[in-house]
Amino acid sequence: MAPPGTSGVAEETVHAVVLSGSGSSSTDAFEVGAMQVLLAEGAAHLGGRPIDPAIYSGSGFGAFNAAVMASQAGGDTATTVRYLGDAWLDGLSSAPGRCGNGVYRLRGNPLTFLNPRCYMPQPFLPFLQAFTDGGFLMANLAERFAVFLGGGSGSLSERLLHIPDLTVFFDMAPLQSSLRRYVDLGRLGSSDKELVVIASDWTEGRARAFLKPEVAGEDGYAILQASTAYLLAFPFVPIGGRPYGGGPGSMATPLKPVLDLYARPGRKLVVHVIYLVTEIAEIPLSPMTSALAGLGRYFSMNEVLNRKNEVEYPPGVAPRSASGEMPGSVVIHSYRPRAPIINWFEFSNFDREITAAHIAEGRECVLRHDCAAEGCVLAH
Numbered sequence: 001m002a003p004p005g006t007s008g009v010a011e012e013t014v015h016a017v018v019l020s021g022s023g024s025s026s027t028d029a030f031e032v033g034a035m036q037v038l039l040a041e042g043a044a045h046l047g048g049r050p051i052d053p054a055i056y057s058g059s060g061f062g063a064f065n066a067a068v069m070a071s072q073a074g075g076d077t078a079t080t081v082r083y084l085g086d087a088w089l090d091g092l093s094s095a096p097g098r099c100g101n102g103v104y105r106l107r108g109n110p111l112t113f114l115n116p117r118c119y120m121p122q123p124f125l126p127f128l129q130a131f132t133d134g135g136f137l138m139a140n141l142a143e144r145f146a147v148f149l150g151g152g153s154g155s156l157s158e159r160l161l162h163i164p165d166l167t168v169f170f171d172m173a174p175l176q177s178s179l180r181r182y183v184d185l186g187r188l189g190s191s192d193k194e195l196v197v198i199a200s201d202w203t204e205g206r207a208r209a210f211l212k213p214e215v216a217g218e219d220g221y222a223i224l225q226a227s228t229a230y231l232l233a234f235p236f237v238p239i240g241g242r243p244y245g246g247g248p249g250s251m252a253t254p255l256k257p258v259l260d261l262y263a264r265p266g267r268k269l270v271v272h273v274i275y276l277v278t279e280i281a282e283i284p285l286s287p288m289t290s291a292l293a294g295l296g297r298y299f300s301m302n303e304v305l306n307r308k309n310e311v312e313y314p315p316g317v318a319p320r321s322a323s324g325e326m327p328g329s330v331v332i333h334s335y336r337p338r339a340p341i342i343n344w345f346e347f348s349n350f351d352r353e354i355t356a357a358h359i360a361e362g363r364e365c366v367l368r369h370d371c372a373a374e375g376c377v378l379a380h
Contacts, residue, residue: 011266011267011268011328011329012266012267012268013267013268013270014054014055014262014267014268014269014270015051015052015053015054015055015270015271015272016053016054016055016056016057016258016262016269016270016271016272017035017038017039017053017055017056017057017066017069017271017272017274018057018058018253018254018255018258018271018272018273018274019031019056019057019058019059019062019063019065019066019274020058020059020060020062020248020252020253020273020274020275020276020277021058021059021060021061021062021063021198021227021228021246021247021248021252021253021276022060022061022248022252022276022277022342024230024342024343024344024346024347025343025346025347025348025349025350025354026061026088026092026093026349026350026351026354026355026358027276027341027342027358028060028061028062028064028065028276028358029088029355029356029358029359029362030274030276030337030341030358030359030361030362030365031062031065031274031276031362032065032081032084032085032088032358032359032362033085033358033359033360033361033362033363033364033365033366034274034335034362034363034365034366035065035069035081035084035274035362036081036082036085036359036362036363037363037366037367038050038051038272038366039051039052039053039069039077039078039081040077040078040081040082043366043367043369044367044369045333045369045370045371050077050078051270051272052077053069053077053193053272054192054193054194055193055194055195055196055258055262056069056070056193056194056195056196057195057196057197057198057254057255057257057258058196058197058198058227058247058254059197059198059227059246059247059248059251059252059253059254060227060228060246060247060248060252061228062247062274062276063197063198063199063224063227063228063247064179064182064183064224064227064228065084066195066196066197067183067188067195067197067215067224068080068083068084068087068182068183069081069084069193070188070191070193070194070195070212071183071184071185071187071188071191071193072187072191072193073182073183073184073187083182084182085359087178087181087182088355088359089352089355089356089359091178091181091182092178092350092355093350093351093352093355094350094351094352095351095352095353097117098117099112099115099117099118099120100112100118100174101174101350102174102175102177102178102350103172103174103175103178103228103350104170104171104172104174104175104234104348105129105170105171105173105174106169106170106171106348107129107133107136107137107168107169107170107171108130108133108134108137108169112126112129112130113126133171136168137168137169140168166232166233167232167233167234167235167236168235170233170234170235172225172229172234172235175225175228176221176225179221179224179225180221183220183221183224185215185216185217185220185221186216188212188215188216188220189212189213189216189217191212193212194211194212194262195211195212195215196209196210196211196254196257196258196261197209197210197211197215197223197224197227197247198210198227198247198250198251198254198257198311199223199226199227199237199239199244199245199246199247200226200231200244200245200246200247200249200250200251201242201244201250201312202236202242202243202244202245203242203243204242204312205250206250206309206310206311206312207247207250207251207254207306207309207310207311207312208244208311208312209254209257209311209312209313209314210223210314211261211313211314211317213314214314219239219240222237222238222239223237223239223244225237226239226244226245226246226247227244227246227247228246228247229244229245229246230246230347230348231245231246231248231249233347233348234246248306249306250306250309251306251307251309251311252276252277252306252307253273253275253306253307254311255271255273255307255332256307256308256309256311257311257313257319258271259271259330260311260313260319260320261313261317261319261320263320263328263330264320264328265328266328267328267329268328268329268330268331269328269329269330269331270330270331270333271330271331271332271333272333272335273332273333273334273335274335274362275334275335275336275337276337276341276342277336277337277340277342278336278337278338278339278340279336329378330377330378331376331377331378332376332377332378333369333371333374333376334374334375334376334377335362335365335366335369335374336365336374337361337365338361338364338365338368341358341361
């Protein structure tokens with residue numbers, strides 16, 4: 001006789017991977033190393049067998065990782081995770097012999113003239129970029145002064161604070177090119193994997209969950225660029241008439257949408273959550289209080305706390321949790337760096353050696369995973 005509340009039918013087991021995001025450099029490469037073990041080699045706590053997730057959920061550059069994996073760019077899961085590692089090391093990262101990185105170009109950067117690679121294949125490209133950058137920056141500054149001189153609401157000091165803007169210095173053409181190079185929206189649309197991408201709706205002030213049909217559509221690259229945008233540094237991305245910014249600003253670890261949308265009766269949902277931050281109590285405090293140290297700790301706290309924030313779903317999509325439906329059984333494995341890997345004051349560092357170190361640390365994190373010590377969660 002089946003236990004009360006069950007049908008007696010064996011539960012379907014479905015794996016999901018939740019990829020956290022961070023507003024700091026190439027730390028999301030940590031997730032690549034973790035997935036190399038989970039998806040390609042097999043982890044001891046999972047019986048040594050590789051898993052083939054049906055669901056990927058990501059925020060920030062975790063969304064980039066999730067989109068590549070969901071598209072099955074390599075043809076199968078194990079090959080795709082290797083492809084993703086190459087994308088980080090040979091595409092997104094900077095290295096000696098390369099001109100910049102595959103994420104952004106800093107407008108007006110004089111160091112461009114000192115790098116011989118920046119003159120290839122177009123010898124006059126640095127000079128052309130400098131000329132174009134100067135015109136762009138001057139036009140933007142003039143526009144801001146025009147708004148300031150035009151008056152409007154707010155005191156003089158408030159209007160003065162609207163003039164400075166970091167985002168104008170970041171040219172996102174390299175990221176746009178990288179997204180098109182590594183994420184095939186056609187393959188994504190025909191894949192049997194589910195995908196959730198989080199971006200921050202700046203108008204509504206909350207997380208927006210974009211699902212696979214939207215990401216595989218005409219706004220797909222804009223959605224991914226928005227999710228990866230470091231708030232207050234990278235420019236906002238307009239989608240449907242609204243400005244969107246980095247997913248980690250509203251939901252760094254998109255576990256809630258996976259539970260809302262994919263936990264269901266008759267299914268055992270096994271969720272692998274790859275964090276980029278350690279537990280807050282394990283992050284050492286600065287020996288002295290300061291504005292910069294406090295700001296960095298605040299960012300870390302925000303990324304930990306916003307996991308339970310309200311989420312907006314696409315029109316017509318209602319989370320099952322809202323109906324009170326029994327979600328079935330859920331197992332949650334959490335993977336975290338053993339020591340802090342985020343440096344909030346190196347948010348633009350995509351150095352190849354640092355990226356490779358993050359990948360290696362992600363591998364070690366999963367290899368040493370201990371459910372008893374990590375507190376794996378079994379929920380019904």
